[in-house]
Amino acid sequence: MQSNIRYSKRYVYPFTALLGQEKMKKALLLNAVNPRLGGVLIRGEKGTAKSTAVRSLAALLPEITVIAGCPYQCDPFHPEKFCINCRTAYKLETPPLAWRQVQVVDLPVSATEDRVVGSLDFEYAVKQGGRRFEPGLLARANRGILYVDEVNLLDDHLVDLLLDAAALGVNFVEREGISYSHPAEFILVGTMNPEEGELRPQLIDRFGLCVQIEGESDPKTRVEIIKRRESFDQDPLGFLEMWSAEEEKARREIIAACRLLPEVAMDPQLEELVVQICTEALVAGHRADLVMTACARTLAALYGRREVRESDVQEAAEYVLPHRMRQAPPPPQEPEPPEPEEPDEPEDPEEEEEQQEQEQEQQQEQQQSPEMQEEQQEDQDQSPQKAPPQGAPDVVFAVGEPFPVRRISYKVKGILRRGSGRRSRGQTATKTGRYVRSAMRWERQDLAFDATLRAAAPYQKRRRRDRVAVVIESADLREKVREKRVGNFLLFAVDASGSMGAQQRMVEAKGAVLSLLLDAYQKRDRVGMVAFRGEQADVLLPPTNSVERAQKLLQELPVGGRTPLSAGLIKSYEVAKAHLFKDPDIRPLLIIISDGKANVSIGEERPLAEAVRAAEMIKDEERIKSLVVDVESSGFLSFGLARQLAEAMDAEYYKLDDLKADRLVEAVHNTLG
Amino acid sequence: MEQTIEQTVRYIYPFTALVGQENMKLALILNAINPKLAGVLIRGEKGTAKSTAVRALATLLPDNQVVAGCPFGCDPEDVAAMCSSCREQLRSGELNKTKHKMRVVELPVSATEDRVVGTLDLEEAIKKGEKRFEPGVLAEANRGILYVDEVNLLDDHIVDVLLDSAAMGVNTVEREGVSFTHPANFMLVGTMNPEEGELRPQLLDRFGLCVQIQGILEPDRRVEVIRRRVAFEEDPARFCAAWEPEQEKLRRQIIAAKKALPHVQVADRMLYLIAEIAIEMGVDGHRADLIMIKAAKTMAALQGREEVGEEDIRATADLALMHRMRRKPFQDLRLDQQKLEEIMGGHSHSHTHNSEHK
Structure with a gap:
């Protein structure tokens, strides 16, 4: 390594010059001192120096002893953890030693599987004709820090790989004719902005510590932050020199704490306190107890003490519990109704997650309630109580009270899971989406070039090669497996005829749509809206991501005239079909909100018969799922026409009242199941 | 044939000939002077000269x-910001220097991930059996402008990649058998029509500045828009020539401002004003503060002043704040201009209104 700073890596803002965010800094330092803490998850709003802090930590990290030349940085003092190479090479001899700083290895969100776990060395195979393992990121991260910026955006598949390796401390590779394993013990450090979606519970639990950060609210601190950043931007080298003494001091403190740590003693009484705290917090599993004990000891070491005090345990709890508590913690000050949905929906462990989901929903409910009450009051003030007579001028009804929609989840079966946004992630059948790994098949002409090369490489010595270095045969072909996160497409077909004005039906119907829109907003679903009244159906809103516009249009939607139900169904069908043509991965969900009392037909048939025919047409298109929300008030004189319609369409059928009883989840869930 | 191609390439509608949309023009000019402003997001209806600008x-x-x-x-x-091969070269001797126009690299909405971040060089692998990195759009955009038309229609996973590299100014590639890192310090310029959907907050925050534009409503100026456009389409060469003095003037202004920028001073009072604005307006994080001060400094440099004045903050604050306001679902992205005025007014009473901003 060159010592000359000019040639060293790019300038990183010094850790010690970071102002505020004490908890985040301490959590990082604790991990630098004690790698057993299991990493840290930094959650916070954008622009709060999350990434800067992690990168600047690298400069402070102590040196470790490694076996010289080993790509896995094997620890010479722990022969039981040697990689295969070191095990054979240093069975009898003493390994040559080297010292190197603990590495921070970046895992970019665009990474593909082969580079994460390692793969066949393609160059070596072509030139030498042999199979050799080329280490990946997990190898590089052994005994270091694996850093994932925006960890909540990482693909499911990569998350699984990380979890596997993190759990075992070993990376097992079985691929491309290679069978290999090597140690992979790393500190997992991740940053995320909760606005972008939540992490899977299993992954969250892997992080030993968790801190939640916010921007500073003190003007003085803010000004100082601006000043420091500006002077760093203007003259990074000068700034680094100015802070070098501070950095050196911090480095020495870390090293001193590292030395002190093995000597730190903990009173058994305090250990009991740990257990007590964890039990009270209803933490699942035992990891919290272990991490909290380790954290308290590390804190004591950092403070230069040989014994753990009660205050250390209390402090440790602040880092260990936030992400593990079963009881919903007091909601952090989030300005928006939270978006803590799991970004994904793994197929099996659904039940485990259920509990969490419910908690989150409760939270959501609590946060939304003041708003809702307000709106409710407004509604009562504004909405007319009596039904307007048929043929009366158009009336615009207020939007009824929205209710929290429980999670709509697409459960997808089969090999080609359809792409669908934050509700679930799926593999796509088209050539779009993120390339995550390759498969041994050739169906869609989507060549995974790197994998194909690796497949062909070992045979090159034997194949006849003219003018090219690599000859590829059809057996070598590999295809890309892509994952995509696209929102779903919710198409609303709203009955805006005069009969909807009766008994506040429209107010409630609008409330129902709004609830689904709120949900769609958070999951970035695509929405569309068709309204039918008078003689015809209109596409109010072509498929768009702008839920805002849908909401506005909904508010302004007038009611009046007769009910051209068949026209509405046909129009919706056309819109959904057209959209399917554009994006075959999407799954349209048609939501029909009506009382089913068709009284206008487009053709010669009677309105009701025509509507049933249109419904059957929708039934025949398998890719379009549908759901009928019956707004007819139940009672003596109900006709049950909407139910007939639902039967003809093979759609799920729900009464508006049922939905209000918080059953919308199952409604949509079942429909898509 | 070649001539026509060259012509279409050469004649771009002159920036100075754009009518109105002063906010958008200002935001773009500020970025041209100071790339650390990290780009502009232009929000507006269709046909408001976003892409032309x-x-x-x-x-x-x-x-x-x-x-x-x-x-x-x-x-x-x-x-510090060099790629590894330049660094190697520098160690063994001098680097050959040359001058290049700052690049505007367009990222089409349909771009695939491998083209964006770069991938394995196919030809090299087949012909020589060697692994080499083939740079993508992010490499090309280094030290230039990355322009995304209809940025809100970009695929989610491409946005993730952009976020990843925009955050650190570095593109780390670990895919398709290649492992490579190179600088990717670009100015992100995007246009969008909010009617087609919002941007993710995290991406929104990556744009240094943001402007909201509308069609021009005064008939006189609308006519002027048509006249100029027609004149340009009829004879682009002549039109461009006619506007060249204006263009040259602005070009010189930009260069002068670029030189003056490092010497612009900021009084503590101004820093406090900025911090107060950020706190009072309730923005997320600290990026708004940093961008506000940079924008004000750049504005002062553009105006030929040596010290940031309140008028510079007034003229640029909304550009840095608009898209960073906390908002509820279904709420439009907008800035409480009145509140901003109140905060500014609390600091000093004797300043003229800048009527340019609504």
Whole structure:
């Protein structure tokens, strides 16, 4: 390594010059001192120096002893953890030693599987004709820090790989004719902005510590932050020199704490306190107890003490519990109704997650309630109580009270899971989406070039090669497996005829749509809206991501005239079909909100018969799922026409009242199941 | 044939000939002076000269000094931000320097991930059996402008990649058998029509500045828009020539401001004003503060002042704040201009209103 700073890596803002965010800094330092803490998850709003802090930590990290030349940085003092190479090479001899700083290895969100776990060395195979393992990121991260910026955006598949390796401390590779394993013990450090979606519970639990950060609210601190950043931007080298003494001091403190740590003693009484705290917090599993004990000891070491005090345990709890508590913690000050949905929906462990989901929903409910009450009051003030007579001028009804929609989840079966946004992630059948790994098949002409090369490489010595270095045969072909996160497409077909004005039906119907829109907003679903009244159906809103516009249009939607139900169904069908043509991965969900009392037909048939025919047409298109929300008030004189319609369409059928009883989840869930 | 191609390339509607949309023009000019402003997001209806303005900006951009032959256009003076091969070269001797126009690289909405971040070089692998990195759009955009038309229609996973590299100015590639890191310090310029959906907050925050534009309503100026456009389409050569003095004037202004920028001073009072604005307006994080001060400094440099005045903050604050306001679902992205005025007013009473901003 060159010592000359000019040639060293790019300038990183010094850790010690970071102002505020004490908890985040301490959590990082604790991990630098004690790698057993299991990493840290930094959650916070954008622009709060999350990434800067992690990168600047690298400069402070102590040196470790490694076996010289080993790509896995094997620890010479722990022969039981040697990689295969070191095990054979240093069975009898003493390994040559080297010292190197603990590495921070970046895992970019665009990474593909082969580079994460390692793969066949393609160059070596072509030139030498042999199979050799080329280490990946997990190898590089052994005994270091694996850093994932925006960890909540990482693909499911990569998350699984990380979890596997993190759990075992070993990376097992079985691929491309290679069978290999090597140690992979790393500190997992991740940053995320909760606005972008939540992490899977299993992954969250892997992080030993968790801190939640916010921007500073003190003007003085803010000004100082601006000043420091500006002077760093203007003259990074000068700034680094100015802070070098501070950095050196911090480095020495870390090293001193590292030395002190093995000597730190903990009173058994305090250990009991740990257990007590964890039990009270209803933490699942035992990891919290272990991490909290380790954290308290590390804190004591950092403070230069040989014994753990009660205050250390209390402090440790602040880092260990936030992400593990079963009881919903007091909601952090989030300005928006939270978006803590799991970004994904793994197929099996659904039940485990259920509990969490419910908690989150409760939270959501609590946060939304003041708003809702307000709106409710407004509604009562504004909405007319009596039904307007048929043929009366158009009336615009207020939007009824929205209710929290429980999670709509697409459960997808089969090999080609359809792409669908934050509700679930799926593999796509088209050539779009993120390339995550390759498969041994050739169906869609989507060549995974790197994998194909690796497949062909070992045979090159034997194949006849003219003018090219690599000859590829059809057996070598590999295809890309892509994952995509696209929102779903919710198409609303709203009955805006005069009969909807009766008994506040429209107010409630609008409330129902709004609830689904709120949900769609958070999951970035695509929405569309068709309204039918008078003689015809209109596409109010072509498929768009702008839920805002849908909401506005909904508010302004007038009611009046007769009910051209068949026209509405046909129009919706056309819109959904057209959209399917554009994006075959999407799954349209048609939501029909009506009382089913068709009284206008487009053709010669009677309105009701025509509507049933249109419904059957929708039934025949398998890719379009549908759901009928019956707004007819139940009672003596109900006709049950909407139910007939639902039967003809093979759609799920729900009464508006049922939905209000918080059953919308199952409604949509079942429909898509 | 070649001639026509050259002509279409050469004649871009001159930036200075754009009518109105002063906010958008200001935001783009500020970025041309100070790339650390990290780009602009232009929000507006269709047909409001959004794309024209961005393409026109390219002709105004100053030259960059680059290492000759470097695919990333590394700055020979800035060792810290160099790619690995330039660094190697520098260690063994001098670098060949050359000048390049600042690039405007367009990222089509349909771009695939491998084209964006770069991938394994196919030809090299087949012909020589060697692994080499083939740079993508992010490499090309280093030290230039990355322009995304209809940025809100970009695929989610491409946005993730953009976020990842925009955050650190570095593109780390670990895919398709290649492992490579190179500088990717770009100015992100995007246009969008909010009617087609919002941007993710995290991406929104990556744009240094944001402007909201509307069609021009005064009939006189609308006519002027048509007249100029017709004149340009009829005879682009003549139109451009007629506007060249204006263009040259602005170009010189930009270069002068670029030189003056490092010497612009900021009084503590101004920093406090900025911090107060950020706290009172309730923005997320600290990026708004940092961008506000940079924008005000750049504005002062553009105006030929040596110290940031309140008027500079007034003229630029909304550009940095608009898209960073906390908001509820279904709420439009907008800035409480009145509140901003109140905060500014609390600091001093004797300043003229800047009527340019609504």
